[in-house]
Amino acid sequence: xxxxxxxxxxxSLHLRPARAQVVGMPGPMPPADTGIHQGRFIGVVAGxxxxxxxxxxxxxxxxxxxxxxxxSFDDNGEWLQMDKVGHATTAYAIGRGEYELxxxxxxxxxxxxxxxxxxxxxYQTTIEAFDGRSEGxxxxxxxxxxxxxxxxxxxxxxxxxxxxxVSLRYGWRQSIYPFYRPNLLGKTAGNQMLKxxxxxxYWLSFNVASVLPVGPSFPRWLNLDLGYSASGMTGGHANPPxxxxxxxxxxxxxxxxxxxxxxxxxxxxxxVRGWGAQPLVSAGQFFKIPxxxxxxxxxxxxxxxxxxxxxx
Numbered sequence: 001x002x003x004x005x006x007x008x009x010x011x012s013l014h015l016r017p018a019r020a021q022v023v024g025m026p027g028p029m030p031p032a033d034t035g036i037h038q039g040r041f042i043g044v045v046a047g048x049x050x051x052x053x054x055x056x057x058x059x060x061x062x063x064x065x066x067x068x069x070x071x072s073f074d075d076n077g078e079w080l081q082m083d084k085v086g087h088a089t090t091a092y093a094i095g096r097g098e099y100e101l102x103x104x105x106x107x108x109x110x111x112x113x114x115x116x117x118x119x120x121x122x123y124q125t126t127i128e129a130f131d132g133r134s135e136g137x138x139x140x141x142x143x144x145x146x147x148x149x150x151x152x153x154x155x156x157x158x159x160x161x162x163x164x165x166v167s168l169r170y171g172w173r174q175s176i177y178p179f180y181r182p183n184l185l186g187k188t189a190g191n192q193m194l195k196x197x198x199x200x201x202y203w204l205s206f207n208v209a210s211v212l213p214v215g216p217s218f219p220r221w222l223n224l225d226l227g228y229s230a231s232g233m234t235g236g237h238a239n240p241p242x243x244x245x246x247x248x249x250x251x252x253x254x255x256x257x258x259x260x261x262x263x264x265x266x267x268x269x270x271x272v273r274g275w276g277a278q279p280l281v282s283a284g285q286f287f288k289i290p291x292x293x294x295x296x297x298x299x300x301x302x303x304x305x306x307x308x309x310x311x312x
Contacts, residue, residue: 036106044101048119056126066135073138078236080256082197084146085228087124089168089202091150093286095120096167099158100282110159117155121147165210169225169263171201171288180242180250181234201229203288205263221268225288227259231297253299261293 076084099116107115124147132139150168157164175198178185186192192199203225209218232252234240242250266281266289295303 040105041102041107044105048098048101052123052126055123056130059127059130064130064134067133068135070132071138072132073140074142075138075140075236076142079197079233080230080254082200082202082228082230082233084142085202086170086197086200087143087146088150088153089170091120091124091147092154092168093150093170094123095151095154096164097282097286099154109162113155113158117151120151120154161210163210165207167205167207167285169203169205169286169288171203171227171290172199173201175199175231177232177234177252181240185234198229198231198233201227201257201259201288203227203259203261203263205265205288207265207268209268221265223263223265225259225261225263227257227261227288227293229257229259231255231257255297255299257295257297259293259295261288262291264289264291 095116097116098119099112102112102115103109125144128139128143128147131137131143153166153168154164157166172193174189174192175196177198178187178192178196184195185198186195204227205223205225207220208214208222208224209220232239232254234242234252239252239254244250266284290307292307293305295305297303
């Protein structure tokens with residue numbers, strides 16, 4: 001929940017550069033290794049610092065109001081591990097986004113990769129430190145392992161291949177479950193995007209032309225995504241009892257959902273190299289584009305969805 005706040009604020013920072021360069025995207029920009037562009041560099045550093053300060057201030061005032069001595073807890077069994085996949089996805093997105101901003105400002109490749117990874121860990125570790133001092137949460141080794149996994153996925157590919165052959169992306173559709181626990185899962189759509197794990201999906205997106213030996217006529221923008229989500233959850237470890245107006249108990253089965261869906265690498269689409277499209281392309285790469293999908297789950301079996309995933 002808190003980590004998505006960081007991601008949204010980072011995306012707003014990512015929209016600011018008028019000519020942000022996208023990983024693996026050829027374009028009219030000069031190579032970043034020709035030297036640091038002082039104005040851009042100062043802007044990126046200042047913007048990152050401001051976003052970090054605003055994030056920590058906002059979280060401290062809204063989420064972490066009751067402070068307790070530092071402690072840890074094991075939440076690896078909660079929310080069918082949706083929160084762990086979310087941590088990895090957010091750490092990946094922050095690391096990649098910061099890398100692109102520093103490359104745009106002229107910092108060399110290796111330094112930009114390292115800087116992006118370290119900033120992602122700073123954001124995520126700050127959240128874990130808040131958790132460790134907050135009532136109702138605690139420092140989670142599982143969360144930190146997920147954070148490191150997301151950063152390693154970004155840095156390993158960028159150092160090893162010079163591009164992101166595989167990316168992590170976020171998707172959302174509104175579920176029915178906040179109705180039953182609005183204080184926990186969110187009362188508005190905006191809150192539910194952050195709080196309701198039933199509505200979130202996380203996607204491992206493969207750029208087909210980057211991972212398979214395809215011909216030159218194959219569309220370089222085509223991706224194939226493997227998705228993960230879960231449903232039926234009104235509590236972390238288990239669902240608390242809920243009774244309807246007639247006194248009948250309403251029960252939900254908690255289950256995992258797996259998806260297969262096509263996707264697009266926006267940066268590889270023809271005609272998006274112009275300056276005006278770059279910021280939207282750069283920020284949009286973190287989100288799954290709605291597309292037909294194939295789902296499997298143990299309750300409904302195999303299902304085909306047209307464009308947007310339906311409410312459960």
